[in-house]
Amino acid sequence: MELVDHLRDERNKAQFDVEAMKVVWAGSPQELQLCDRMANLVANHPAFEKLKRPMLVRKELFKNSLRKAAYARKLVIDLGLSEEEAKWLRFYIDEPTYPDLHWGMFIPAIEGQGSEEQKEKWLPLSRNMQIIGCYAQTEMGHGSNVQGLETTATFDAQQDHFIIHSPTLTSTKWWPGGLGKVSTHAVVYARLIVNGEFHGVHGWYNYYSFSFFLYLEDHSPLPGITVGDVGLKFGNGAYNTMDNGLLRFHHVRIPRNQMLMRVSQVSREGKYMQCDDVPRQLIYGTMVSVRQTIVAMVSRTLSRAVCIATRYSALRRQHSSSSLVVPCFLMIDYQSQQSRLFPLLASAYAFKFVGEWLKWLYTDVKQRLEANDFSTLPEAHASTAGLKSLTTSATVDGIEECMKLCGGDGYLVSSGLPELFAVSVPACTYEGDNTVLMLQVARFVVKTVSEVGYKEPLGTSSYIRRLNTLLHNNCLVQTGEDWVKGDRIVEAFEARAARMAVTCTQHLAKFQDPEQGFSELSADLVEVAVAHCQLIVVSKFVEKLAQDIPGKGVKEALEVLCYVYALFLVHKHQGDFLVTGYLTPKQASLANRQLRILYSRLRPNAIALVDAFNHTDHYLSSVVGRYDGNVYPNLYQAAFNDPFNDSHVPDGYHQYIHPILNQTLAKL
Ligand SMILES: CCCCCCCCCC/C=C\CCCCCCCCCC(=O)SCCNC(=O)CCNC(=O)[C@H](O)C(C)(C)COP(=O)(O)OP(=O)(O)OC[C@H]1O[C@@H](n2cnc3c(N)ncnc32)[C@H](O)[C@@H]1OP(=O)(O)O
Numbered sequence: 011m012e013l014v015d016h017l018r019d020e021r022n023k024a025q026f027d028v029e030a031m032k033v034v035w036a037g038s039p040q041e042l043q044l045c046d047r048m049a050n051l052v053a054n055h056p057a058f059e060k061l062k063r064p065m066l067v068r069k070e071l072f073k074n075s076l077r078k079a080a081y082a083r084k085l086v087i088d089l090g091l092s093e094e095e096a097k098w099l100r101f102y103i104d105e106p107t108y109p110d111l112h113w114g115m116f117i118p119a120i121e122g123q124g125s126e127e128q129k130e131k132w133l134p135l136s137r138n139m140q141i142i143g144c145y146a147q148t149e150m151g152h153g154s155n156v157q158g159l160e161t162t163a164t165f166d167a168q169q170d171h172f173i174i175h176s177p178t179l180t181s182t183k184w185w186p187g188g189l190g191k192v193s194t195h196a197v198v199y200a201r202l203i204v205n206g207e208f209h210g211v212h213g214w215y216n217y218y219s220f221s222f223f224l225y226l227e228d229h230s231p232l233p234g235i236t237v238g239d240v241g242l243k244f245g246n247g248a249y250n251t252m253d254n255g256l257l258r259f260h261h262v263r264i265p266r267n268q269m270l271m272r273v274s275q276v277s278r279e280g281k282y283m284q285c286d287d288v289p290r291q292l293i294y295g296t297m298v299s300v301r302q303t304i305v306a307m308v309s310r311t312l313s314r315a316v317c318i319a320t321r322y323s324a325l326r327r328q329h330s331s332s333s334l335v336v337p338c339f340l341m342i343d344y345q346s347q348q349s350r351l352f353p354l355l356a357s358a359y360a361f362k363f364v365g366e367w368l369k370w371l372y373t374d375v376k377q378r379l380e381a382n383d384f385s386t387l388p389e390a391h392a393s394t395a396g397l398k399s400l401t402t403s404a405t406v407d408g409i410e411e412c413m414k415l416c417g418g419d420g421y422l423v424s425s426g427l428p429e430l431f432a433v434s435v436p437a438c439t440y441e442g443d444n445t446v447l448m449l450q451v452a453r454f455v456v457k458t459v460s461e462v463g464y465k466e467p468l469g470t471s472s473y474i475r476r477l478n479t480l481l482h483n484n485c486l487v488q489t490g491e492d493w494v495k496g497d498r499i500v501e502a503f504e505a506r507a508a509r510m511a512v513t514c515t516q517h518l519a520k521f522q523d524p525e526q527g528f529s530e531l532s533a534d535l536v537e538v539a540v541a542h543c544q545l546i547v548v549s550k551f552v553e554k555l556a557q558d559i560p561g562k563g564v565k566e567a568l569e570v571l572c573y574v575y576a577l578f579l580v581h582k583h584q585g586d587f588l589v590t591g592y593l594t595p596k597q598a599s600l601a602n603r604q605l606r607i608l609y610s611r612l613r614p615n616a617i618a619l620v621d622a623f624n625h626t627d628h629y630l631s632s633v634v635g636r637y638d639g640n641v642y643p644n645l646y647q648a649a650f651n652d653p654f655n656d657s658h659v660p661d662g663y664h665q666y667i668h669p670i671l672n673q674t675l676a677k678l
Pocket residue numbers: 110111113114115145147148153154155156157187213291292294295297298300303304307308311387388391401402405406434435437439440441442443446447450453457
């Protein structure tokens with residue numbers, strides 16, 4: 011049977027080479043080929059079916075996710091997949107499960123914090139999955155406040171052991187993924203006590219990582235350990251495939267050599283030693299690594315929602331303003347729909363490019379760390395924390411907006427959007443609450459501004475070198491066209507960020523106690539951090555455009571996206587630009603007018619731009635976002651696929667409806 015492409019006319023409007031754009035989106039021809047192969051491997055394997063997921067109760071859902079993870083492992087072994095291929099395989103299976111934490115946090119924690127000897131011993135076991143691990147840092151009473159962790163690790167010199175203990179209910183480890191039911195091991199963060207002394211009460215040496223056996227062979231917990239799942243989470247399927255766990259220790263003994271020993275050691279004699287040349291922040295290194303990975307991946311999550319909403323918007327017709335009866339307008343042709351949808355489409359591309367840059371920065375930092383050069387660690391911390399926060403918040407808000415952009419049908423599970431929202435929303439909390447992370451960025455920015463004159467700002471903060479110019483020279487825009495120039499846009503974002511940072515730094519200086527000032531001004535500080543991070547995203551997009559980008563019309567299409575992203579932010583945050591005095595109201599209104607012109611330039615390319623994400627229908631799992639656009643018959647069929655429609659008479663009908671109809675309620 012010939013397949014009908016209901017979006018063909020839209021596809022024909024494209025003004026650029028979609029295949030070339032696919033390469034740009036993927037990062038390289040090799041990445042495109044790799045992703046395509048893994049996506050199709052998953053899409054064509056019946057084991058990875060996922061449409062029934064939202065209908066399953068927790069125990070069935072969990073078993074189903076274990077089955078998928080086992081099939082995935084089998085495929086990795088049978089096909090001899092590399093770690094990189096296996097990572098994409100997991101990604102396209104699209105179901106959070108224990109391997110994410112095993113590969114994403116447990117192994118990196120050992121790699122980053124273990125001694126050479128420890129790595130040699132534990133990494134082969136972990137990579138072969140002979141042990142399965144998780145990352146147990148958060149406690150019931152302490153999530154953001156890592157310094158407040160209460161779990162203790164007391165050294166017993168006589169037996170050459172650490173005694174791990176949870177002294178209070180609030181010290182219960184709480185939330186670690188993979189911990190509740192599956193893991194055999196954990197990297198546990200605890201407060202170190204040697205010779206009755208708490209180390210580093212001032213926060214230098216408080217917490218150390220331990221790897222130790224949680225379970226006996228038969229998978230029952232070791233004596234002294236209580237373990238379980240934290241309970242059902244938001245959304246039906248969503249993150250409930252993960253066994254986020256709880257864990258308590260009652261004086262559990264582990265050998266001394268299970269303390270991860272790269273950053274510091276405790277000797278056989280009970281002597282505590284801190285490696286002089288390694289900063290203690292390295293124990294936070296796993297979080298830096300995962301935050302970078304989240305930024306690298308988040309654009310795909312947003313692109314998925316945007317792809318669904320764009321395709322549906324380009325199919326569904328509503329009435330025109332002149333006739334409320336005759337449906338003629340495609341939803342995508344409403345200016346108001348475009349002004350909500352197109353900035354999200356542009357954001358997906360913007361986040362992709364900033365993710366690529368962050369990966370580069372992180373790789374560079376990692377190489378430096380291996381050579382004991384820690385000079386770029388503060389910037390890596392601020393950039394990973396800030397961009398994780400900025401991109402996940404925008405993505406989660408964007409998914410919700412896409413749901414609304416699809417009207418009522420977006421609210422149906424079959425649209426794929428509710429589950430995507432539910433699975434993504436905790437990204438604003440895990441790996442660091444987004445506000446807490448922005449406050450870390452603000453600390454970095456304020457510190458950089460305060461040090462002007464005796465320390466050269468580098469990397470993402472190098473704009474602060476030109477503080478004088480940025481504070482005193484106002485925007486030169488005179489026409490709408492002036493707004494579509496890369497350097498002008500970047501300068502506007504630099505001036506806004508610099509002016510906000512300087513104002514906040516001056517306000518902070520008025521406080522006798524800097525910490526009190528920081529606390530009282532924290533809402534303003536978050537805005538400073540947002541301005542700094544948006545500058546990074548905009549400038550990395552502009553830098554991307556300066557590269558050689560092959561393919562007919564590809565660069566031009568990307569330019570439109572870049573200006574849409576930037577001018578949308580100028581419009582959204584025009585208060586910042588006006589209050590800091592950088593823009594006049596006229597210039598702000600020119601930016602908005604130019605934005606509308608850009609929307610009309612983006613419009614013919616909209617479907618091609620989402621096609622360039624190269625998402626399979628399996629990955630999208632959305633009736634309204636299907637590639638062929640054949641929405642209505644499938645939407646209708648999806649309703650009847652719901653087991654609730656198996657019968658006209660639901661359970662309970664005879665019991666609870668008949669008595670009402672028959673007026674026999676009194677018998678109930
Ligand atoms: C929207 C959809 C998203 C889709 C996502 C897709 C996901 C892709 C899948 C990828 C595949 C695999 C990945 C793995 C799966 C991920 C699943 C998620 C699992 C979640 C796991 C967790 O949540 S683990 C627990 C995380 N916990 C936190 O993040 C806690 C947050 N708190 C902190 O980080 C810290 O406590 C703090 C930084 C907020 C404060 O610490 P502290 O009080 O000790 O520090 P100070 O503020 O005093 O600062 C002291 C100096 O240290 C510097 N600093 C702080 N942190 C760091 C760091 N990490 N690195 C370097 N330096 C650091 C700080 O700047 C100070 O410096 P100075 O000012 O110079 O003194």
